[in-house]
Amino acid sequence: MPAKERKIAFMGFRSVGKSSLIIQFVEKQFVDSYDPTIENTFTTEVRVNGQDYLLHSVDTAGQDEYSVIPQNYFININGYVLVYSVNSQKSFEVVKHVYDKIIDMKGRMTVPIVLVGNKKDLRFERVISEEEGRRLAESWKVPFMEASAKEHPSVKELFETAINTMTMKENGDSGEKNGCVLS
Numbered sequence: 001m002p003a004k005e006r007k008i009a010f011m012g013f014r015s016v017g018k019s020s021l022i023i024q025f026v027e028k029q030f031v032d033s034y035d036p037t038i039e040n041t042f043t044t045e046v047r048v049n050g051q052d053y054l055l056h057s058v059d060t061a062g063q064d065e066y067s068v069i070p071q072n073y074f075i076n077i078n079g080y081v082l083v084y085s086v087n088s089q090k091s092f093e094v095v096k097h098v099y100d101k102i103i104d105m106k107g108r109m110t111v112p113i114v115l116v117g118n119k120k121d122l123r124f125e126r127v128i129s130e131e132e133g134r135r136l137a138e139s140w141k142v143p144f145m146e147a148s149a150k151e152h153p154s155v156k157e158l159f160e161t162a163i164n165t166m167t168m169k170e171n172g173d174s175g176e177k178n179g180c181v182l183s
């Protein structure tokens, strides 16, 4: 089977670890320094469930509740990973704004989204429980997981989840029980 080309945008508040998650996946290393992103795309080949993908991960500039999200984040993007960090209440609020903006532009049924609570290694700084993250994702009917950009297995699982979510949507599985009926 030929490789499928897909593009995933990583979005969320500043400093939640968007770049670090992508770098951990692509380069298998954790970068401790903080260098605010303007915009960057990392391309890598990955095989999930026997299918090869040429995956473009778009590392966006961090958003806040007032950000106007550039149009190109809605065009030619196949899926979104919405990131907050478990040690930041603000980032948890911002991720809700980002979700609302994506849904406004793309519509709820069509858009593959994964919610991720990053920095789960910061046990003593945690202010958002795993349960809170899970509840938010359930209200959106999207997959949820916690990860740490320091731990490759959790990051690999995140990317696999994102790719599987895209594939499910492409195959017409909305992941929702109640379908849309036109009258």
Ligand SMILES: Nc1nc2c(ncn2[C@@H]2O[C@H](COP(=O)(O)OP(=O)(O)OP(=O)(O)O)[C@@H](O)[C@H]2O)c(=O)[nH]1
Pocket: 013, 014, 015, 016, 017, 018, 019, 020, 021, 031, 032, 033, 034, 035, 036, 037, 038, 060, 061, 062, 063, 118, 119, 120, 121, 122, 147, 148, 149, 150
């Ligand atoms: N302990 C811990 N630190 C992390 C983790 N992920 C990222 N960091 C640190 O958090 C800081 C910000 O990480 P970035 O990956 O640059 O965050 P970002 O979301 O891309 O930031 P912007 O470019 O401003 O949007 C850096 O100092 C990282 O080393 C993690 O899982 N655990």
